[in-house]
Structure formats: structure tokens, C-alpha cells
Amino acid sequence: MSALPRTMKGVVLSAPYEISVQDQPVPSIQEEGDVIVRVHVAGLCGSDLHFYRGTEMTEFSPFIMGHEAVGEVVEVGSGVTKWHKGDIVISPFSLSCGDCFYCKRNYTARCTSATLLGSPTYPGAQAEYLRVAMADASLFAMPPDLPKELGLMLADILPTGYSTAYNARRLADEEESPVSVGVEKTSSDPLVKKGVCVVVGCGPVGLCAITSATTMFEKVFATDLQTHRLQSAKKHGAIALPLDQLRPALLEATGNRGADAALELVGHEGALITAIDLVRPYGVISVGGVHSKPVNISGDDLYGKKAIV
DSSP: OOOOOOOOOOEEEEEEEEEEEEEOOOOOOTTTEEEEEEEEEEEHHHHHHHHHHTTOOOOOOEEEEEOOOEEEEEEOOOOOOSSTTTTEEOOSSSOOOSTTTGGGGGGGGGOOOOOEEEEBBBOHHHHHHHHEEESSHHHHEEESSSOOOHHHTTTHHHHHHHHHHHHHHHHHHHHOOOOGGOOOTTTTTTOOSSSEEEEEEOOOHHHHHHHHHTTTEEEEEEESSTTTHHHHHTTTTTTOOOHHHHHHHHHHTTSSSSSSEEOOOSSHHHHHHHHHHEEEEEEEEEEEEEEOOOOOOOHHHHHHHHOOO
8 A cells, every 4th residue: 555645625614613624734644553544434423513513622723624534554553453554444433541430331422531532632533534532442343234324323322322322221211120229231132112201302313322222211202492304203213202292292101200211312401401300300310411501400300299280
């Protein structure tokens, strides 16, 4: 394989609302665990909008955007054992070491060495080439029979929706069986659908959460202030209703208790308050929305939680 070029095209955010395609240096191996990936497809995530609008930064320096990609490995660091030139890989939004306290418990997003692609501290994937640190733990093999555009869904949006639903189900199981707290499930444990779940927010990640939740809960409700999204939510398997209609339907389905689990996929104070309101006492709230602003929650709504009325 020929040497990599010296420069590449990259999508650079120079300041809030200022974005352009610029010539940028092609990344090189910096640490022994790095690989260089030639990007085939890259995602445009809702989280990119937080940077674009300037809501997540107090200081700003230009950077290449994008934190999910599918591409081909073209350079490999000396410490990399899992990947080779020519491998087609999926790069998720958060790079992780695979060996710290959190990684060993599958909480890789809280890795003590975690790095967010496409941020002021790390150049992103909306470019011709991408450096991926800690590649052995961070990258995933691209299924050979899957279109790359669908493989891109596995880099962020689908696993975010899935993990929001899975975490709710896992915590709900522990609430039902206190003696099992701290006992890890094995891959052979059957996942029997049970309980009632409600999804607040039916955007793209919300739809992925709905699809995932239908494999874990007996009944999945969903709501969104944008009523045109409810049709898509229904196609994904939810009982999708405007909030004023969802309340009585949820009460009827749960014996006036409220949902066993509420999944919040908006990242807005109002959506979180709605999730708290719809979940039953001792229920589970799993948040997948990115909250970039302060959230004001009534302590009484948490401490004195009652069934919805």
C-alpha cells in the first residue's frame, strides 16, 4: 500500500455556527495502540449540534467534527494486536481502554482514559482519515454482509438506544430481586419480556430505544411533542400516543401504578420531568438524552414519588 497523503479534506467547526471543509494534516500514529482509518462513511449526530450551537463549550478552538465512522484500517501501531491493514471497522463515538474499573464492568463510556471523537481535544471522523487511539478496545469489526451505511448505525445511534433500554431492564430486574444485586448475568441467561416501559422522545435514537425495548418489555408506550413522530414510533412497535392520551392508557395497563421503566431520549428538562411523572414508585428512569443545560427537579417529586394520577 502506498504512503498516505500529507493532507486531507475535513469538516472543521471554527466557531459556533461557522463550519467549512478545509485542508487538514493527515493523522499519524502517535501511540503504540493507535490505528489510522481511511473513512468510508461518517455520521452526523445530534451531539454534533451541541458543538455547532456552542452549548457544550466555555472555550472554543477549531476541530474536525464527527464521532462515528466506518472505514478501512490503513496504518497500525506497534502495540495493536487485534487489527491489521485492510480490516473494515466500526469506530464508536467514545474511545476506551478496555482495562480500567469501568471498562471491566462494561461502562466503557466512563473509561478513565475515555476520549470523545470529534471534539476540541480530539479530531473527528468527518474527514478522509481518522486516528483511533486504544484501537484494540475501541474498534469493532464491520459485519461483511452489512451495508456500510447500516454499519454506521452501530457506531452510536443504535447502541445508545439499546443501552438506554437495557440499563432500565437490568435495574428493574434488580429491583424485583434484591438478592441478585451485583450478580452479573451471563450471556446464556434468557431475557424474558416483562413489565411496562414508556419512551419519552421519538426521534432517531428514541426509535432505536423503542425497537430495543420491545425485546425486553411486554408492553412499550411512547410519546413525543412532535405528533408526526408517533407514526414512526408505532412502526417500531410502540403504543404511541400524545401525552394527554398516553396517561389514561398507561394507567389502565399498569393498574394505576405507572410505568415500570421510563426511557428519556430528549435531553430536555421537560422530558425528564415527564419521565419522572410517568414512572411508578420504585420504577426505573434511564436517560439517553444529552442534557447540556441545568435541570431543575423537585426533590419532593423524587423523594415522595407517588403513582401517576
